[in-house]
Amino acid sequence: KELTANIQNPVLLDLGCGTGEHLNELYKNGFTCTGIDNSKHMLTHAKLRFPNAANYILSDITNFDFFEDFDIAISLFGSFDYMIDDEDVDSVLWNTWRALKNDGFGLFEIWNAIPVREIKEKPLTTVSTVKYKNLIIERQRGFTLLPDNNKTIAEVDYIYTISDGTSIQHLKDKHIMRAFFKEEIEDFLHKNGFRIVTIYANSKKEPFVKTSNKLLIHFEKE
Numbered sequence: 001k002e003l004t005a006n007i008q009n010p011v012l013l014d015l016g017c018g019t020g021e022h023l024n025e026l027y028k029n030g031f032t033c034t035g036i037d038n039s040k041h042m043l044t045h046a047k048l049r050f051p052n053a054a055n056y057i058l059s060d061i062t063n064f065d066f067f068e069d070f071d072i073a074i075s076l077f078g079s080f081d082y083m084i085d086d087e088d089v090d091s092v093l094w095n096t097w098r099a100l101k102n103d104g105f106g107l108f109e110i111w112n113a114i115p116v117r118e119i120k121e122k123p124l125t126t127v128s129t130v131k132y133k134n135l136i137i138e139r140q141r142g143f144t145l146l147p148d149n150n151k152t153i154a155e156v157d158y159i160y161t162i163s164d165g166t167s168i169q170h171l172k173d174k175h176i177m178r179a180f181f182k183e184e185i186e187d188f189l190h191k192n193g194f195r196i197v198t199i200y201a202n203s204k205k206e207p208f209v210k211t212s213n214k215l216l217i218h219f220e221k222e
């Protein structure tokens with residue numbers, strides 16, 4: 001919101017929008033929003049929860065086509081980290097370049113490769129506990145670095161423990177995700193016509209340091 005303070009009625013594109021949580025906040029703050037996700041299931045929930053927040057598009061973010069329509073493109077909470085192959089990273093960034101107006105900019109959250117390579121194997125730890133109706137849902141997350149000489153790829157494991165007071169259910173979920181070195185993502189951005197404005201560690205605008213978990217990259221067209 002702060003970054004678009006000088007734009008009247010900013011037009012925003014969210015890549016990998018999931019269930020539309022961010023889109024709804026932005027919509028409430030005056031943004032005109034479009035969200036793209038390749039999961040029908042996620043978009044069904046987004047449309048049910050926030051029907052007016054955005055124009056929702058079922059598509060892969062490696063394969064969408066807009067031209068100079070948007071002031072800002074965002075990709076938050078790990079959506080970009082599903083881009084495993086270099087070709088996919090290039091496609092997302094090139095599609096984004098085409099979609100942005102000439103003075104438009106991007107804000108992408110990307111997993112930092114340095115801590116992933118240092119830690120290598122992170123055991124499951126609780127990352128959130130939420131109450132929903134009569135249920136308590138605990139989410140645990142851990143990861144294992146996979147062998148790859150060129151890229152930083154990890155298997156990310158989730159276990160959800162759902163308790164209703166009398167019984168407990170465990171659900172497992174596994175994701176293959178990629179983390180990036182700052183220089184690596186800088187090269188991809190540059191190759192696709194962007195330059196980095198600032199890199200933060202998080203949305204509190206804390207400065208990025210090499211051990212930060214995330215790179216929150218503000219970039220613009222060169």
Ligand SMILES: C[S@@+](CC[C@H](N)C(=O)[O-])C[C@H]1O[C@@H](n2cnc3c(N)ncnc32)[C@H](O)[C@@H]1O
Nearest residue numbers: 016017018037038039042060061076077079082
């Ligand atoms: C962890 S969720 C984050 C959702 C949302 N950005 C947020 O901040 O709440 C990751 C999302 O990326 C989507 N996604 C992963 N790979 C994708 C792809 N190739 N094309 C479009 N969406 C993708 C998933 O379906 C999922 O909804």
